Amino acid sequence: MEKIRRSPMFYVGDKYKLIEEIKQYFPKNINTFIEPFVGGGTVFLNVEAKRYILNDIDENIYNLHIFLQQKANEINFINEVLTYIKKYNLSRSFLEDVVPKELKREYKKTYYAKYNKQGYDKLKQDFNKLQNKNYLLLYLLLIYGFNRMIRFNSKGEFNVPVGNVDFNKNVLQALGDYFEFVENKDIKFENLDFKDFIIKNGFKDGDFMYLDPPYLITFSEYNKIWNEEKEHELLIFLDNLHQRNIKFAISNVTHYKGRVNNIFIDWMSKYNVKKIKSNYISYHDNSAKQIEEVLVINYD
Ligand SMILES: C[S@@+](CC[C@H](N)C(=O)[O-])C[C@H]1O[C@@H](n2cnc3c(N)ncnc32)[C@H](O)[C@@H]1O
Structure with missing residues (x-):
C-alpha cells in the first residue's frame, strides 16, 4: 500500500x-x-x-505554503515551533503530556480547549498586533484553533476561537511528510x-x-x-x-x-x-x- x-x-x-x-x-x-x-x-x-x-x-493559504516550503530545509523548525508552544504554554502531546489530571477528569472531552484557551488567546492577540503577518504564529493558530480554520474579521484580525485540538503526533507526521515531499x-x-x-x-x-x-x-x-x-x-x-x-x-x-x-x-x-x-x-x-x-x- x-x-x-x-x-x-x-x-x-x-x-x-x-x-x-x-x-x-x-x-x-x-x-x-x-x-x-x-x-x-x-x-x-x-x-x-x-x-x-x-x-x-x-493569500493566507498561499503564504503558508511558501512558508512551509522554505522551512523544509531547516532542521531546526520543530525546535523553533516548540519555543513558541512553550512560550504560550500550549499542550504538546507529540512530545509530552502537560495537561493536569484534574483538568482531564473534570472536562473529559474538552480538556485541550480548556487547557489551551488562555495561551491561545494571548497568541492571537500578539499575532494581531504585528504589522506584518508572522506565518509561524498563524500556523500555530491554525493548529490549535477551532476546526483548524483560518478566518479574519473585517478589521483584518484573526478571529477563530480555541479548538479542542492539540499539536499531536499527526501534526508532526504531516509536517515531516510535507517537508520530505517538497524538498x-x-x-x-x-x-x-x-x-x-x-x-x-x-x-x-x-x-x-x-x-x-x-x-x-x-x-x-x-x-x-x-x-x-x-x-x-x-x-x-x-x-x-x-x-x-x-x-x-x-x-x-x-x-x-x-x-x-x-x-x-x-x-x-x-x-x-x-x-x-x-x-x-x-x-x-x-x-x-x-x-x-x-x-x-x-x-x-
Ligand atoms: C475545495 S477547496 C480545495 C481543497 C483541496 N483539494 C485540498 O485537498 O485541500 C477550494 C479552494 O479554491 C480556492 N478558490 C476559491 N475561489 C478561487 C478562485 N477564483 N481562484 C483560485 N482559487 C480559488 C479556495 O481558497 C479553496 O482553497
Whole structure:
C-alpha cells in the first residue's frame, strides 16, 4: 500500500479520505501537475510529476505554503515551533503530556480547549498586533484553533476561537511528510484567480490539471467567493483545454441535501464521469443518499 500524505494544514474539505480513489484515474506519467485550487495541498502531495504549478486565491493559504516550503530545509523548525508552544504554554502531546489530571477528569472531552484557551488567546492577540503577518504564529493558530480554520474579521484580525485540538503526533507526521515531499522538487506556488493562473501559465501536452473548485451547492467559507458566473467561466476554460488536448480531472458535488448543480451536470455529460464515494456523508443526519460526488475526466 502506498503511503498517503495529509497536508499539515488539515484543510476544510481536503481530499485526504478520497485521494486513493481519485488518484487511480490520474494519468501515469505527468510532466507538469497543475492545481488551480490547491487548498491545503493534500492532492499534489500524493502525485508524482516532474514539476508542480499550484495556485490558490487565498493569500493566507498561499503564504503558508511558501512558508512551509522554505522551512523544509531547516532542521531546526520543530525546535523553533516548540519555543513558541512553550512560550504560550500550549499542550504538546507529540512530545509530552502537560495537561493536569484534574483538568482531564473534570472536562473529559474538552480538556485541550480548556487547557489551551488562555495561551491561545494571548497568541492571537500578539499575532494581531504585528504589522506584518508572522506565518509561524498563524500556523500555530491554525493548529490549535477551532476546526483548524483560518478566518479574519473585517478589521483584518484573526478571529477563530480555541479548538479542542492539540499539536499531536499527526501534526508532526504531516509536517515531516510535507517537508520530505517538497524538498528538492520543482514546485511553484501562485496566488491568482484561476482564470489569470490558467492564462498566465499556458499549459502543454503532457501536462495534467486537477481541479477542486469550491462547490456551488455545499457550504464552507471559501464557497462564499464562488457563484454561477465563476462556475460557467471555469467550465468554458475546461472545454478550451480539452480542445488543446490537455488532460484534466475535476472534482465536484452534483447533489447535496436536496440541492442540484444543473450547470455542472449538463456540462459533464460531454466527458467521462466517475462516481466517488463522498466525503460529506454524515451518519448522523442520514443524508448519505442525497449526496453525490463525481470526478470528471476528459480522457479514457
Ligand atoms: C475545495 S477547496 C480545495 C481543497 C483541496 N483539494 C485540498 O485537498 O485541500 C477550494 C479552494 O479554491 C480556492 N478558490 C476559491 N475561489 C478561487 C478562485 N477564483 N481562484 C483560485 N482559487 C480559488 C479556495 O481558497 C479553496 O482553497
